[in-house]
Amino acid sequence: MSTATATHAHDAHHGHPSGILRWLTTTNHKDIGTMYLTFALIMFFVGGLMILVVRAELFEPGLQLVQPEFFNQLIGVHALVMIFAALMPAATGFANWQIPLMIGAPDMALPRLNNWGFWLLPPAATLLTLPFVLALFGIGEGAIATGWTFYAPLSVQGGIGVDFAIFAVHILGISSIMGSINIIVTIFNMRAPGMTMMKLPLFAWGWLITAFLLIATIPVLAGAVTMLLTDRHFGTHFFDAAGGGDPILFQHLFWFFGHPEVYILLLPVWGLIPHVMSTFSRKPIYGYKAQVYGFWAIGALSVVVWAHHFFTAGMPVPALLYFMYSTMLISLPLAVLFFCWIATMWRGAMTFETPMLFALGFIVLFGIAGLTGLVLADVAADAQYHHSYFVVAHFHYALFAGGIMGVMTGVYYWLPKWTGHMYDEKLGKLHFWLTAISFNLTFIPQFFLGLAGMPRRIPDYALQFSEFNAISTVGAFILGFSQLIFAWNVWKTVRGGKKATDKVWEGASGLEWELPSPPPYHSWETQPVLK
């Protein structure tokens, strides 16, 4: 295997522009990765701020801070921002930084496309949030108020915020598809000699499946929102029964994208977790092949289970049964992943640095998401859970504990490699414990709210829901403010700190750890050879 001597630093050789132009014109995978991650972090706080307003309103019964119209805008834009502008860009940032380092490639295969893919994001985020600002000047009714799901005919009825959101989703979709093409081409063509597909790091495998899912489903979403746009402005009736259309058609199209989207957000994390488990258990990854096949199985199943998101819309009994049983089937490949993660720890020699804490926290809390998902698959019980806070709690266990905490695992794990500095371990641990505890404080009460019968997306509630809502709001504020520790810790690490070694972690293995920390601007110019 080649070593780090194969690379050399020549940051300034080609007369790179500096300052803002450097970032605007860069085609370097590390620069673009950094921009993706920075953008994701900023939008994470934007989306978080929105939901803190919502939680503050829900602290007690009655309307105190916001009116229902604005409330409805906040919940929908919160979700769109968190999914499309925080979690997805964070995962793409990881891919940009890590995939070339991990597979021994000098850069991404399509660097200019890569630049374009990133620079589409800020305009899209602006489109999403601009209607809030326009409303202040008396233009339009504000942002999209339909929830992130765009359900017709409510979205046909909505104001200009819906149009803005449609265009934002189109742009975000184009960006995602470009990123996906780039990742697929890179993985297929630029692996180091000797790195067969079955030696590909699991992180790259997870992303590869994600990329295929994105290419398969984003066009369906784009089609659905375009049909919505023509229903709104060009007199078509795709979703209007009076013109021969069907509102439920929209839900089918939306969730054909929406369900795989869950795995799009999670597969990169599932790819990352085994690396972390292996590193901190000082033991090779258990069941590599099983995990790869698990990824494929989940990817394939994810596109055939979509209708479990709207069992209450009413469908024929055979359809109900099919979607119920196919959904339950997903628990099998997921169980394979859990089994392998725990088997990787088993009889290792564990230490519990921050990335390991986040990975373990991820496994436990994501386990709750998986198990509640299993009961949600049951059509009869789903009639009670659906549209209630039970579902809200469930998908936050999947997307916050699964998605966001997974991303934090990756940041703490790779940050020393990227910056060349060790992060502050004490702050990292504080951040973990505050996050894990306040997350549960926020969302455990929401399970009970849902069981007791509180519907989601309501700005005010009956009195028997008061206590749990108060607790949940307190939790949400602690959770929100704890993330400032994270931002501060990252900032400190970027600026300086204890020098990180090339290998960073005692038990780390893989090509990226053979490069210096931080790796030079251009790495793996001579590809390493795997024996």
Add this chain to the structure above:
Amino acid sequence: MRNRNANLHGNSGSASARDDWKIDDLEEEATLNAPPITIPGVGRWLAGLLLLVPAFAARADYSWNFPTPVTPIARDTLKIHNEFMIIITVLFVVVFAIMVYSMIKHRKSGGAKPAEFTGPKSRLQWFWVLVPFAILLFIDFVLMGIPAFHAVLDMEDTKTKADMVLKVTGMQWKWQYEYPDSGIKFISTMSTPREQINNEAAKGENYLLEVDNEVVLPVGKKVRVLLTATDVIHTWWVPQFGVKRDAIPGFLRETWVKIEQPGVYRGQCAELCGKDHGFMPVVVRAVPEPEYVAWVDKKKVELAAAAAGADKTWTKDELVAKGKEVYEKQCAVCHQANGQGLPPAFPALTGSKMVNGPLFSADGKLIPDSHVDRVLNGKAGTAMQAFKNTLGDVDLAAVITYERNALGNAKGDMIQPGQVKSLR
């Protein structure tokens, strides 16, 4: 916030005994023991934290689980839910006990030396690796799959042995109920006053879960519920019935309930349907058969009286007085009580060109996009619905007359119920 015992339960008496916690009391304690806090609401936040322990310990069943079931479906659902919760709790505990054991036993600081294995090798190891998945398959498709199968079939069996039909129509932001057998039809809107929502008055026991016209259903009869909507998708949900079904504009969906105990059951719309989604409760009063029959007779007489009103000639003052009532129930949510609306989504009626335009064309016909046309036929693609489907002739004539002669408008003209009838 005194009455904290509002609930989704029919038997509010039994529910209220369980819940004696008052945030106010705790807040007082919290602020007494703490240094004086000047930021308003901080005490309440502290109370939220303090409530953690006692609230978890003191609350009885309804906070922790589904409310008491009163239909066969709800009972079945609760049973399945309880079984599933036990199954997943056991799974959770077993899996994570193994994980925690490993975290304690296999730590570097405890002197553990890492093993090297990456997968099963021997037949025996393969056997132990595959066992958990066999168990999971069994749980998924036998333990959970079989009861779920029967519950689904039962839930969807709307047609056999139905004793009566109730048609539910969702609209922004109220429910219309129709009894096709007896011709009864009425609208049910939330009756909680705005002052309570805006914290200007103490919140009542059934805050947000009370309506002007309750749906009355007989106990022990299988009621086939047909659902549809006029504008956007709504969802009819009464937790104690175990039934939640979408009401979709332009389509009929169905479900069924067979209520086993008399009582008042409360629920609400569960699908985001716009501005007042949080304010369209469902209230069902279940009564014994004879009482139900009496209610039907009474309702029929009321409807006949209303229909008779359509044939008489009303004075303008009568119409305006009646119109105010209708307006405040049906129109004020969007156009506001003073007629100023919430532009741009909900236009003002005060000084509106449309409201101050002519009532009819010269030959007494409906003018397209006129005031009368808009009230009767609504505007497609907006929350303005076709009120001719939901309101009677008297109500329509009254509200149109009211809008033209109040809310800052002084058009001076009027429309008779009989004229509305002829325009339908």
